[in-house]
Amino acid sequence: MRFASTALRHIQRFRAVLLRAASCLALLPAGSALADGFATPGQITFEEAVTPIAEEMHFFHNWIVLPIIVAICLFVLALLAYVLIRFNEKNNPVPAQTTHNSILEVAWTVLPVMILVVIAIPSFRLLTHQLVVPPADITLKVTGKQWYWTYDYPKDQGGGFEFDSYLIQDADLKPGDLRQLSVDNEVVVPIGKTVHMLVTAADVIHSFTVPSFGIRIDAVPGRMNETWFKAEREGIYYGQCSKLCGENHAYMPIAVRVVSEEKYTAWLAQAAKKFASTKTPDSVHFADNNAPSVAVR
Secondary structure: OHHHHHHHHHHHHHHHHHHHHHHHHHHHHHHHHOOOOOOOOOOOOOOOOOOHHHHHHHHHHHHHHHHHHHHHHHHHHHHHHHHHHHOOOOOOOOOOOOOOOHHHHHHHHHHHHHHHHHHHHHHHHHHHHHHOOOOOOEEEEEEEEOOEEEEEEOHHHOOOEEEEEOEOOHHHOOOOOOOOOOEOOOEEEEOOOOEEEEEEEOOOOEEEEEHHHOEEEEEOEOOOEEEEEOOOOOEEEEEEEOOOOOOOHHHOEEEEEEEOHHHHHHHHHHHHHHOHHHOOOOOEEOOOOOOOOOEEO
């Protein structure tokens, strides 16, 4: 009876640990719900998805890759525990002399291949959706420079202007601005429209990344890369250069404001006047991490 009572207490403690672990896992989706275009302190998992590609990426991670990783870890843990208990010197003083087990060898060859196939099929589908650009409503050119971004709106789509987007320094921050994320000139796009982005660089390699959109594309000098997104909710969504491009790599944020189509049309007309006189298409900035950028015309 005493042994049964002790075993029951251990079972109750183990069940309490499992319940606490399940509670922690249940908080994971709540952590992602806190995000809205930028990461928050203490946040767990990804920023909230606002594009179909980002939602597909989150589904692939949360419901395909993560369960497989957890299942493999639990299986290996259980296997190690079984080996420690079943085959220790006390319980198994005379070890078996078996050196080959055909069934086991086939299993540890076939099962990993089957797991890779389960992961590969949806991952290829996701890669195809990311790489194949659908018919676009808007084309936007992005150029990475040391250390800011230049956005070019084509003339045939109501633009015909370009502007630079710089980080707002700490001393100039206003209420509502985010430190190291807010910029002086935000990118503005309409909601529900497919935006085709052409991305390049003028000096060194940068990387244009907006987590909420599920996009990350390298900006390479002399090469034009492309990606796309379709934002399904209004708001401001932030990103940063994710390539180690130089001493001010950490100070070239990205801010994309998603607005209604009417507001976008109004902003486009206003921006065409505002940035018409600041267009500097012939500017060249040399790569030099130890000195300020030099402009040559």
